[in-house]
Amino acid sequence: xxxxxxxxxxxxxxxxxxxxxxxxxxxxxxxxxxxxxxxxxxxxxxxxxxxxxxxxxxxxxxxxxxxxxxxxxxxxxxxxxxxxxxxxxxxxxxxxxxxxxxxxxxxxxxxxxxxxxxxxxxxxxxxxxxxxxxxxxxxxxxxxxxxxxxxxxxxxxxxxxxxxxxxxxxxxxxxxxxxxxxxxxxxxxxxxxxxxxxxxxxxxxxxxxxxxxxxxxxxxxxxxxxxxxxxxxxxxxxxxxxxxxxxxxxxxxxxxxxxxxxxxxxxxxxxxxxxxxxxxxxxxxxxxxxxxxxxxxxxxxxxxxxxxxxxxxxxxxxxxxxxxxxxxxxxxxxxxxxxxxxxxxxxxxxxxxxxxxxxxxxxxxxxxxxxxxxxxxxxxxxxxxxxxxxx
Amino acid sequence: xxxxxxxxxxxxxxxxxxxxxxxxxxxxxxxxxxxxxxxxxxxxxxxxxxxxxxxxxxxxxxxxxxxxxxxxxxxxxxxxxxxxxxxxxxxxxxxxxxxxxxxxxxxxxxxxxxxxxxxxxxxxxxxxxxxxxxxxxxxxxxxxxxxxxxxxxxxxxxxxxxxxxxxxxxxxxxxxxxxxxxxxxxxxxxxxxxxxxxxxxxxxxxxxxxxxxxxxxxxxxxxxxxxxxxxxxxxxxxxxxxxxxxxxxxxxxxxxxxxxxxxxxxxxxxxxxxxxxxxxxxxxxxxxxxxxxxxxxxxxxxxx
Numbered sequence: 001x002x003x004x005x006x007x008x009x010x011x012x013x014x015x016x017x018x019x020x021x022x023x024x025x026x027x028x029x030x031x032x033x034x035x036x037x038x039x040x041x042x043x044x045x046x047x048x049x050x051x052x053x054x055x056x057x058x059x060x061x062x063x064x065x066x067x068x069x070x071x072x073x074x075x076x077x078x079x080x081x082x083x084x085x086x087x088x089x090x091x092x093x094x095x096x097x098x099x100x101x102x103x104x105x106x107x108x109x110x111x112x113x114x115x116x117x118x119x120x121x122x123x124x125x126x127x128x129x130x131x132x133x134x135x136x137x138x139x140x141x142x143x144x145x146x147x148x149x150x151x152x153x154x155x156x157x158x159x160x161x162x163x164x165x166x167x168x169x170x171x172x173x174x175x176x177x178x179x180x181x182x183x184x185x186x187x188x189x190x191x192x193x194x195x196x197x198x199x200x201x202x203x204x205x206x207x208x209x210x211x212x213x214x215x216x217x218x219x220x221x222x223x224x225x226x227x228x229x230x231x232x233x234x235x236x237x238x239x240x241x242x243x244x245x246x247x248x249x250x251x252x253x254x255x256x257x258x259x260x261x262x263x264x265x266x267x268x269x270x271x272x273x274x275x276x277x278x279x280x281x282x283x284x285x286x287x288x289x290x291x292x293x294x295x296x297x298x299x300x301x302x303x304x305x306x307x308x309x310x311x312x313x314x315x316x317x318x319x320x321x322x323x324x325x326x327x328x329x330x331x332x333x334x335x336x337x338x339x340x341x342x343x344x345x346x347x348x349x350x351x352x353x354x355x356x357x358x359x360x361x362x363x364x365x366x367x368x369x370x371x372x373x374x375x376x377x378x379x380x381x382x383x384x385x386x387x388x389x390x391x
Numbered sequence: 392x393x394x395x396x397x398x399x400x401x402x403x404x405x406x407x408x409x410x411x412x413x414x415x416x417x418x419x420x421x422x423x424x425x426x427x428x429x430x431x432x433x434x435x436x437x438x439x440x441x442x443x444x445x446x447x448x449x450x451x452x453x454x455x456x457x458x459x460x461x462x463x464x465x466x467x468x469x470x471x472x473x474x475x476x477x478x479x480x481x482x483x484x485x486x487x488x489x490x491x492x493x494x495x496x497x498x499x500x501x502x503x504x505x506x507x508x509x510x511x512x513x514x515x516x517x518x519x520x521x522x523x524x525x526x527x528x529x530x531x532x533x534x535x536x537x538x539x540x541x542x543x544x545x546x547x548x549x550x551x552x553x554x555x556x557x558x559x560x561x562x563x564x565x566x567x568x569x570x571x572x573x574x575x576x577x578x579x580x581x582x583x584x585x586x587x588x589x590x591x592x593x594x595x596x597x598x599x600x601x602x603x604x605x606x607x608x609x610x611x612x613x614x615x616x617x618x619x620x621x622x623x624x625x626x627x628x629x630x631x632x633x634x635x636x637x638x639x640x641x642x643x644x645x646x647x648x649x650x651x652x653x654x655x656x657x658x659x660x661x662x663x664x665x666x667x668x669x670x671x672x673x674x675x676x677x678x679x680x681x682x683x684x685x686x687x688x689x690x691x692x693x694x695x
Contacts, residue, residue, distance in 0.1 A: 057446050221552035222533075371553075
């Protein structure tokens with residue numbers, strides 16, 4: 001983002017008579033600081049960093065963006081930033097999930113009859129039925145489970161990796177987003193007709209998948225405290241064969257400087273189950289800003305394909321399919337991001353308490369994900385808390 | 392021989408007034424500082440506890456004791472309080488014992504003492520949040536140095552698994568804060584009257600007897616001060632635990648500070664968070680005069 005701001009200040013900003021200053025904090029610190037500023041109706045900041053998951057909560061402190069043409073964005077990105085029929089934020093960066101896997105290991109499995117036979121034996125033990133190994137692009141969540149077992153030394157002593165996968169099971173709202181892929185993949189949802197729906201069979205299966213993988217040692221025991229960096233570390237070290245991970249992770253895993261042990265061996269596939277959470281990181285106009293006209297000029301610049309091209313070149317993932325496709329050389333994941341969001345992306349419910357719901361679900365379910373609390377009890381609690389938040 | 396008593400002339404009312412005025416003027420910076428940085432935030436926080444103050448409802452309308460009712464109805468606050476008290480009790484006791492032992496050790500001369508002293512103090516020089524990030528890297532099962540070291544000697548330990556995460560947090564807290572108790576107790580030992588030890592030695596007391604009958608009683612005020620300061624700090628624990636576990640799995644490692652932070656900045660419920668902070672403050676206040684009195688009285692006893 002700082003590169004885009006520098007480019008604006010050096011170019012169009014001079015014509016607009018606007019100079020943008022950027023304050024960068026960590027994601028959590030940014031939202032905490034913004035919450036404090038919003039609570040005090042501060043005008044210190046003209047533009048807030050926001051995201052799909054907190055737009056409902058932040059909306060009372062934001063100015064709706066009425067003049068933005070959203071046709072160039074992924075519809076799901078713009079929808080996620082729309083609250084009560086008003087667009088409250090300009091999409092800046094799109095985030096979704098993929099299955100990142102060791103292509104060399106999967107290829108070896110698919111080309112070795114002995115390994116395939118072993119895989120089928122593991123499958124029978126895990127699922128009660130024989131399943132042949134498949135290309136990860138065709139996996140459902142049962143294939144995910146069997147492969148997690150097959151690539152774990154606890155189940156298969158000949159496994160080339162210590163663990164099949166790594167679960168992001170820390171009590172963190174961003175981990176709820178990843179678990180949601182599993183929930184949606186099993187056909188579940190947070191709510192049906194305004195009523196919390198976390199006591200469904202799909203929700204139970206989704207928690208049980210995590211708990212089974214954790215309790216059987218098909219993921220590192222440390223995954224109880226894992227999130228994005230730990231997942232990267234597990235894949236980079238070569239200890240783990242695959243993981244559901246954020247799209248932003250792919251480039252680093254195939255960069256020989258950052259991931260010397262696995263670069264060139266990591267491939268990308270849709271999340272098993274066929275669903276990926278999509279949210280957009282965004283920027284919004286502070287309702288109490290004293291420089292709204294100037295801020296709008298900068299926001300208009302950010303909404304242009306030129307600005308988003310600069311953003312892509314600087315390492316971001318802009319939410320414009322046209323830009324992603326044109327910049328495929330910058331990041332090999334761009335084409336997959338575009339296709340997957342279009343075909344598999346789901347935008348989660350937007351309501352005033354969405355942000356709290358993510359946090360509460362992480363709090364209520366993270367113990368069950370790692371077998372520390374009973375699955376049914378955890379889901380009952382989560383359902384009751386979600387119902388309260390849905391109102 | 393008649394004694395000579397020099398009587399100070401009695402100060403006049405004008406002089407007393409002048410002294411009072413001078414005292415007030417000299418105290419003014421401190422009073423202003425306290426008003427701006429202590430009294431105002433405290434009063435504002437207390438007021439917020441009785442208001443509806445959320446990101447969705449910024450009306451700040453008074454809502455009586457609704458925030459407190461909501462607080463006590465949620466089991467999160469009680470769980471966080473339970474964990475905080477248990478965690479604090481365990482770490483403070485261990486840190487006091489280790490701090491005292493290290494202070495006794497360092498009170499003697501031995502080769503490499505200066506280097507050991509420096510190394511011992513290093514953990515309290517590092518910001519707790521930074522230490523949390525450092526531990527997150529050092530203890531990571533895939534890329535961390537410590538698990539690799541343990542693995543090389545045949546010990547495969549998962550430090551972040553639910554069974555080991557609470558003991559791990561205790562160890563990390565002890566590692567970081569034992570130097571603090573050590574430093575206070577060591578300062579006390581440095582000013583310890585050596586004649587007392589010489590006298591007890593002449594009376595034939597051994598080291599253990601001297602320790603229990605002379606050193607500990609004389610150091611009581613220092614030990615209380617170290618205990619009190621550390622206990623207050625332990626109850627406020629946030630950084631390392633938040634960075635490593637974010638209060639989980641579930642809420643098993645959620646401290647009161649993490650609960651208050653999440654209530655305010657994740658749930659956006661500033662009124663409820665302020666109510667929780669006020670409850671913690673009110674629960675702690677009664678201990679302050681007791682401990683101050685205890686420190687003062689043991690100080691007096693020591694002087695006797």
